[in-house]
Amino acid sequence: MPTVKAHDLSCAGRVVARYVWEPHLPATVSPRPYLHPVTTLGGTTVTGFMPADHLHHLGASIAVPVLNEANFWGGRTYVAGHGSIHLDNHGRQRHVRWLHRSGDRLHQELDWLDRDGRALAHESRGLSAHRIDGSAWLLRVEFTLTSATGSALILDSPAARGRDGAGYGGFFWRAPDGDHRISASTGSGIDAVHGRSARWLSVEGSGWTLVFLTDAVSSDPWFVRCDDYAGVCSAVAWDRLVVPVGGSLTRRLSVLIADGPATDEARTAAEEAHR
Template structure:
């Protein structure tokens, strides 16, 4: 198997995260990417403790999918997702409306995690300031957890809102927020929650946790705040593998000036294919207060 490509960046512009003495994730905080891809920091490659890569970077089907990232298709008209913008009455449309997330400073930085401050901006005009916190912790000898918190604050002094293709007229496409792009395998991955199984049954619905299993790996996602648990899961399996926690599924999410919007997702990264019982046991250990 060839080594996965990483986001183009200098050696001093990446953070390597470790668990049990092994490198399990690389975070590129100043990626060199085309503007159309809404440049933003991302985690890639992310690996199981056994070394299996569980993220994909810039796949041919969606080059703006960047491992694990926070991406929003529409912040008051600015595309922080990448690619085309869904326009009501026109469909997916190529627009010159892409923003970028710019790293401002580290608040903490270590091999077990970090905290940073980011500017979400378009043409030098800042819309949002984000405090992002990422932590790594061991669950057991075959599984570790990635804990990611995103705190977004509107700094414009005027009302902003987050939207999605769904809020702009494309049913079922409520993506935007935390998004994980796993690697494609020889067959679609399996996906299930505590009560349902299959893409159609879990897509667009909230659930305490959601698991996706691929070739030699399992990811178990859990919302770690009440607001996050209320957000529906955005799921793709047949067309490509992808899991997101949707900020604006059916309605735009208000971003009032000066009032932070916080979301937190904890993801278990496991070797092997877990069944529902095993995944539920892992999910129970992801609960945080």
């Protein structure tokens, strides 16, 4: 089997995330670059990878259920009137070139290909790691999608096709299994944030905390699960999203990754670094 190609992101003198930019995965998981493992500064892993319940959950990655009828999420595709079914429509994301590559920052260009290898979208992606304090660091993520075909980009989710609450798609983070506590600027618990926009969202596990920050407060609701598994997504395709010809889709997010509870000082510093 060909060698997987990866790059280690470092912060405060230690590796905190492995970015696999050329994976070797089955087509049914919609192969794409991913971050795993991502760890706290203390070494606790805060991502889950290809768990038995959802083999297409690849740590932290950028994925959408359907883009111009191609599945870039993995697993089944939701079809209105039929439910979630297996289709031979899985796309993949392919690395094109590096614009920057260093220990704490990456800037990459990718193509989103359909099942036949035709480019549907071009992407510019940036990842960077920033020290916040002795127990927390910040991952910054930015991506821009543009059409590769001269046609509009149409992003879909099961929610947009009629499955209530299933609006996932965008930057998705699969957290490790266990007990989790969810809170956000809109309140505590899943019901206070799932399907709603919020300035920040926090997931607290055993010995670690993730605080998600986004610029898309007015447009992108959060998709949150923590009953059967723990997953968080700033959901670009909660409703059908059309990027017109000549237009682009850009999102910028940050994730504070802390050992133990995230302090108020760390949260404030993270918000300042995110701006």
